[in-house]
Amino acid sequence: MKVKKSILVSGIVLLITIALFLFVTKALHPTQGNAIPQNVLNVDDIALDPSVYTGKISVAGAVSFVYPSQDNFVIIDIKEYDKCGVVTCAINHLTVSYQKQLPNVKDRVIINGELVKTNSGYILNAESVGVK
Amino acid sequence: MNIYNFVLRNLVRRKSRLVLTLSGIIIGVSSLIILLLITSGLEMEIKDKAGNLGGNLIVTPKGWCAYEQINVLLGEHLPEQILMSDIDKISNVDGITNIAPYLTESTAINNNPITVVGVIPDVMRVVKKWDITKGEFINDSGFSAIIGSGLVKQFNLSVGQEIKIRGNQFTITGVLTETGTQDDITIFIPLKTAQQVYEVQNKVSFASLTIDDVSNLKLYSTKIKDVANVDVISDKELVDSALSIIATVKTTVQLITFIAIITSILAIMNTMMTAVYERKKEIGILRSIGAKKGFIFKAFILESIFIGFIGGITGIVFGYLAAIFVMPYLSSELSITSSTQTFNFLSTPTMLGVIGMAIIISIVASLYPSFKAFRLSPMEAMNHE
Numbered sequence: 001m002k003v004k005k006s007i008l009v010s011g012i013v014l015l016i017t018i019a020l021f022l023f024v025t026k027a028l029h030p031t032q033g034n035a036i037p038q039n040v041l042n043v044d045d046i047a048l049d050p051s052v053y054t055g056k057i058s059v060a061g062a063v064s065f066v067y068p069s070q071d072n073f074v075i076i077d078i079k080e081y082d083k084c085g086v087v088t089c090a091i092n093h094l095t096v097s098y099q100k101q102l103p104n105v106k107d108r109v110i111i112n113g114e115l116v117k118t119n120s121g122y123i124l125n126a127e128s129v130g131v132k
Numbered sequence: 133m134n135i136y137n138f139v140l141r142n143l144v145r146r147k148s149r150l151v152l153t154l155s156g157i158i159i160g161v162s163s164l165i166i167l168l169l170i171t172s173g174l175e176m177e178i179k180d181k182a183g184n185l186g187g188n189l190i191v192t193p194k195g196w197c198a199y200e201q202i203n204v205l206l207g208e209h210l211p212e213q214i215l216m217s218d219i220d221k222i223s224n225v226d227g228i229t230n231i232a233p234y235l236t237e238s239t240a241i242n243n244n245p246i247t248v249v250g251v252i253p254d255v256m257r258v259v260k261k262w263d264i265t266k267g268e269f270i271n272d273s274g275f276s277a278i279i280g281s282g283l284v285k286q287f288n289l290s291v292g293q294e295i296k297i298r299g300n301q302f303t304i305t306g307v308l309t310e311t312g313t314q315d316d317i318t319i320f321i322p323l324k325t326a327q328q329v330y331e332v333q334n335k336v337s338f339a340s341l342t343i344d345d346v347s348n349l350k351l352y353s354t355k356i357k358d359v360a361n362v363d364v365i366s367d368k369e370l371v372d373s374a375l376s377i378i379a380t381v382k383t384t385v386q387l388i389t390f391i392a393i394i395t396s397i398l399a400i401m402n403t404m405m406t407a408v409y410e411r412k413k414e415i416g417i418l419r420s421i422g423a424k425k426g427f428i429f430k431a432f433i434l435e436s437i438f439i440g441f442i443g444g445i446t447g448i449v450f451g452y453l454a455a456i457f458v459m460p461y462l463s464s465e466l467s468i469t470s471s472t473q474t475f476n477f478l479s480t481p482t483m484l485g486v487i488g489m490a491i492i493i494s495i496v497a498s499l500y501p502s503f504k505a506f507r508l509s510p511m512e513a514m515n516h517e
Contacts, residue, residue, distance in 0.1 A: 045245035048209060048238040048330065049298045057243055091211070 047092035156396035161447020187340025250326025267306030404501035440494030
């Protein structure tokens with residue numbers, strides 16, 4: 001009986017500790033849980049030298065424009081979006097070509113795809129678009 | 133009766149209660165450890181980065197906010213807004229001994245973003261006291277690069293190898309001696325070449341400068357602003373600016389720590405009060421067979437010292453474990469430190485201080501219950517049902 005009780009109490013303590021950890025983590029997390037996973041690139045990373053990014057890449061961004069008739073949308077750097085709060089303030093933009101359901105303006109997205117050079121510059125040919 | 137046996141027997145008699153009491157103090161100490169690690173680790177890293185700028189004053193474009201100033205410390209890409217003509221004017225101000233303009237841009241190796249910095253090599257050798265472990269320095273122009281030692285390890289690069297930056301082939305001419313700073317993971321190319329490759333002719337991102345009289349920073353700052361359309365910030369102000377961003381985090385953790393400490397005090401007090409109540413008869417028996425009041429008081433205080441000690445040590449361990457998970461969030465989300473940021477271990481006196489604090493909290497919380505036990509008369513205690 002005593003052993004069961006001790007296990008129960010230890011479980012409660014563990015839960016309290018986990019809750020504390022989650023609370024602290026949340027408190028230290030000013031961007032409302034929008035952390036970009038590692039190995040995911042930012043728009044600003046790519047913008048300065050897109051030619052060096054080859055093969056499949058993952059890019060995070062905030063959607064600034066959507067063009068349903070052209071099956072594409074434009075993303076800006078998430079850090080830029082977090083700083084100024086609007087999607088029209090960024091210096092660097094990346095056009096994403098996607099044949100499926102397009103995201104909405106201000107959505108935070110992670111795109112898997114490949115950068116390709118076109119006459120108007122580099123665009124990201126998306127294979128998948130995840131909305132965060 | 134041996135006082136230590138008396139204390140230990142009581143502690144193990146109610147294991148669940150002991151665990152709960154300890155958890156209060158563990159949470160308090162863990163929060164404190166996280167707070168100390170955040171404070172010491174981030175402050176130290178920010179100060180190290182500021183020291184690595186190689187100057188007493190930093191020249192930035194007008195109107196930069198704290199986040200942009202912090203990017204100077206991080207070595208991340210910054211807008212190119214300062215004219216070279218302004219840099220020339222600043223270099224003519226009396227008392228300025230060196231001025232190092234930087235053009236911070238970005239490229240990638242194997243799809244990993246890498247910072248590229250355009251610099252004037254001769255100036256960097258003086259202000260940063262750069263040393264080369266392999267190869268040689270770059271010239272003032274040309275498509276050559278020196279790289280940090282971290283890049284050599286990460287991408288297995290070597291002197292003579294070529295890297296591609298914006299479609300141009302650059303030859304690695306040298307590897308910098310490891311500095312433990314952002315320089316270790318940066319590619320440095322001649323400023324003129326960087327301006328050409330990144331199409332930002334005659335502009336730089338920022339500049340650091342050294343002066344002959346560091347006690348007159350404000351005077352120099354005014355002089356520079358008079359001759360050029362720029363802002364000037366001292367390395368100390370830059371550090372303060374960076375630290376102001378983590379102030380919110382510190383306040384949050386301080387609040388958690390404060391609440392946790394108050395909770396643990398109440399938890400210990402509650403435990404000890406219950407212990408006194410439950411053991412009234414035992415106290416009465418002890419008193420009637422000759423145990424002095426002081427023995428009873430000491431036993432309860434000793435119990436609290438034990439709780440404080442064990443809670444303190446366990447709290448430190450939990451605090452470190454929590455910090456392992458929390459610190460990367462700080463790095464990526466607050467954007468104030470590099471992604472490789474790790475926390476520094478606290479000094480032994482600090483950890484002893486934390487354990488001491490846990491013990492003192494336990495003693496303070498136990499004073500009233502111990503005093504209640506101390507005041508019990510044998511008769512009153514024996515009559516307790």
